[in-house]
Amino acid sequence: MVTTAELAATVMARADRLGSISEDAGRLVRRPLTGPARDAEDLVASWLTEAGATVTRDAVGNVFGRLENAGDGGPALVIGSHVDTVRDAGRYDGPLGVLLGIAAMAYLAAREDEGDPGLPFALEVVAFAGEEGVRFAAPFLGSRFATGTLPDGWLARADDEGITLAGAICDAGGNPDAPPRARYRGADVVAYIEPHIEQGPILDLAGEALGVVEAIVGQERLRLAFTGQANHAGTTPMPARRDALAGAADAILVAERVARDVPGLVATVGEIAVAPGAANVIPGAATITMDIRHADDSVRVSAVGSILEAARQAAASRDLDLVVTPEMEVAATPCHGAVTAAIQAAARRTGMGPLRVMTSGAGHDAMVMSSVAPIGMLFVRSPGGISHHPSESALGGDVLAALRVLIATVDEVATKVRAGSFLARSEVVA
Ligand code: GLV
Ligand code: MN
Ligand code: MN
Numbered sequence: 001m002v003t004t005a006e007l008a009a010t011v012m013a014r015a016d017r018l019g020s021i022s023e024d025a026g027r028l029v030r031r032p033l034t035g036p037a038r039d040a041e042d043l044v045a046s047w048l049t050e051a052g053a054t055v056t057r058d059a060v061g062n063v064f065g066r067l068e069n070a071g072d073g074g075p076a077l078v079i080g081s082h083v084d085t086v087r088d089a090g091r092y093d094g095p096l097g098v099l100l101g102i103a104a105m106a107y108l109a110a111r112e113d114e115g116d117p118g119l120p121f122a123l124e125v126v127a128f129a130g131e132e133g134v135r136f137a138a139p140f141l142g143s144r145f146a147t148g149t150l151p152d153g154w155l156a157r158a159d160d161e162g163i164t165l166a167g168a169i170c171d172a173g174g175n176p177d178a179p180p181r182a183r184y185r186g187a188d189v190v191a192y193i194e195p196h197i198e199q200g201p202i203l204d205l206a207g208e209a210l211g212v213v214e215a216i217v218g219q220e221r222l223r224l225a226f227t228g229q230a231n232h233a234g235t236t237p238m239p240a241r242r243d244a245l246a247g248a249a250d251a252i253l254v255a256e257r258v259a260r261d262v263p264g265l266v267a268t269v270g271e272i273a274v275a276p277g278a279a280n281v282i283p284g285a286a287t288i289t290m291d292i293r294h295a296d297d298s299v300r301v302s303a304v305g306s307i308l309e310a311a312r313q314a315a316a317s318r319d320l321d322l323v324v325t326p327e328m329e330v331a332a333t334p335c336h337g338a339v340t341a342a343i344q345a346a347a348r349r350t351g352m353g354p355l356r357v358m359t360s361g362a363g364h365d366a367m368v369m370s371s372v373a374p375i376g377m378l379f380v381r382s383p384g385g386i387s388h389h390p391s392e393s394a395l396g397g398d399v400l401a402a403l404r405v406l407i408a409t410v411d412e413v414a415t416k417v418r419a420g421s422f423l424a425r426s427e428v429v430a
Contacts, residue, residue: 001110004407007103008400014047014099015394018083019091027088028390031159032061032130032141033168040083044127047102052109053125059174061129062142064183067105069112071122077190077413078373079104079406080126082142082365086134090392094131096380097195100399101125104406119414121190128365135159136168137221137327143368148182189373190422191339191413194366195402196377197394198358201385208356209398210405212343213377216360216367218300218332219293224251224311227321230276230284242319245274245283250314255290255307265303266361267292289327295359297332333367338423339376342416346408352401362387374423378402378409 021040022028030036041063045055048065056064063083066076081097105125112118128146133139136157144150155166155176166176198204203211228242252269259267271289290307294300308324315322340357347353358379366375380402383393416422 001114002106004103004107004403005400007107008396008403011096011099011103011399011403012394012396015091015095018043018095018099028085028091029087029089029134030083030085031135032084033135033165033172037061037084037129038172041127041129044083044098044102047099048105048125051102051106051125053105058145058183059169059172059176060142060145061172062146062183063127065102065105065125067109067123069119069122071119074121075188075190076122076124077119077410078124078126078184078192078369079195079410080124080128080192080365081194081196082128082131084130084132084134086132086388088390090387090390092197092392092394093199093387094196096197096394096399098125098127100195100403100406103403104410107403107407108410119410120417121414123410131363131365133221133328136165137223138165139221139328139363140330140365140368141165143365146183147368147372148185149368149371184369184372186372189369190417191336191342192366192369192373192375193339193343193406193409194364194369194375194377195406196360196362196364196379197387197392198379198382198385199362199387199392200382202358203356203379203381204383204385206356209381209395209401210347210352211356211358211379212340212347213335213360213379214340214357215295215335216333216362216364216377217293217295218297218330219291219363220300220304220329221327222290222292222304222308223287223325223327224248224290225285225287225323225325226251226315227285227323228283228318231282233280233282236282241282243282244286244320247315247318247320247322248272248286248288250318251307251311252288254310254314255292258303258307258310259292262294262299262303264296265292265294265299267303267307293361295332330363330367333370333375335366335376336370336374338416339374339413342412343376343378343405343409345412346405349412350401350404350408352405376409378405
């Protein structure tokens with residue numbers, strides 16, 4: 001029978017393979033509903049088939065692999081993450097969770113072939129599309145689609161080239177007007193487990209391989225469009241200017257100041273667009289994004305209020321128009337105690353635990369899946385704490401430990417489900 005060590009080595013090799021599939025030569029970027037996304041999904045589908053799963057796909061590019069076991073068409077334990085990336089990404093944010101899920105599935109399927117009684121539920125591995133929100137400003141696209149929670153109006157969101165989400169779905173052969181029944185509804189999922197690299201420095205600094213997540217911070221993304229007057233850079237005196245970029249710069253520094261003053265708050269301006277964009281023209285328009293996060297939603301909401309109030313004052317003092325467009329908001333999400341307990345029990349059983357209990361500062365599809373299932377997350381050390389960057393990495397030994405804990409977690413949940421003590425259905429989804 002295949003060993004966990006062999007499977008973990010395969011995870012590392014497959015992460016490299018996926019990392020070579022990109023829209024751009026020389027940097028990794030894989031946005032949803034693009035040719036390279038499709039190529040990556042094809043590979044994932046082939047690996048799922050090899051692991052023994054029945055594979056289905058949907059209109060946005062989600063890939064689902066199901067191993068029926070004794071599930072008999074009933075609820076599944078779902079393991080997953082995403083396979084899209086940010087621009088100039090690393091190889092592990094997203095793919096690591098999917099690949100660990102496939103490896104766990106391959107192990108459990110092989111064990112059953114050897115005569116093990118098997119799991120009392122179906123096992124699914126999902127590779128979600130479009131978690132990062134880089135295209136269409138629509139984060140968690142795949143998990144929202146799969147849970148039937150795509151907000152109204154998102155199909156009309158356009159990418160940089162003006163292609164709408166609906167148009168991209170059509171181009172990929174899907175029908176945006178007839179979305180299928182949501183794959184995941186409350187009764188369909190025993191639990192959702194997302195293994196993920198930590199994407200921060202805490203485990204690395206502590207010299208620990210794995211952690212368990214107790215909550216994921218809430219976040220919102222906004223677009224601030226400042227409009228002033230483009231004019232000649234040489235002839236327009238400073239007091240007569242309506243410089244949109246200077247107003248945007250005020251707002252960027254306000255966001256940084258507020259975030260520095262509020263413990264635990266993070267605020268980031270990651271995109272800026274200036275028009276007309278010439279060295280000798282005062283900017284007439286400037287648009288920035290803001291990404292603001294905190295573990296306590298009320299703290300975040302109040303901080304966003306302060307930032308926007310100061311941005312409006314800055315715009316007014318420069319005689320600029322300011323239009324604020326909220327693009328996304330997701331509440332802080334606790335992981336479910338029953339899933340976290342299963343991960344901790346599994347870690348103890350495999351000699352890894354108890355694991356450090358952590359808060360995730362990054363968003364994850366688990367936040368969306370929490371609307372239909374109890375969720376849990378297993379973090380794997382990020383060497384150097386680097387993520388959303390090509391030097392993001394993962395250690396083979398940590399990946400092996402994560403695989404063993406993941407398999408043992410599935411077994412923990414199975415034991416509890418068999419005993420009728422995992423969760424009453426009424427506790428699963430509100
Ligand atoms: C996803 O990686 C996010 O937290 O932005
Ligand atoms: Mn990410
Ligand atoms: Mn991710």
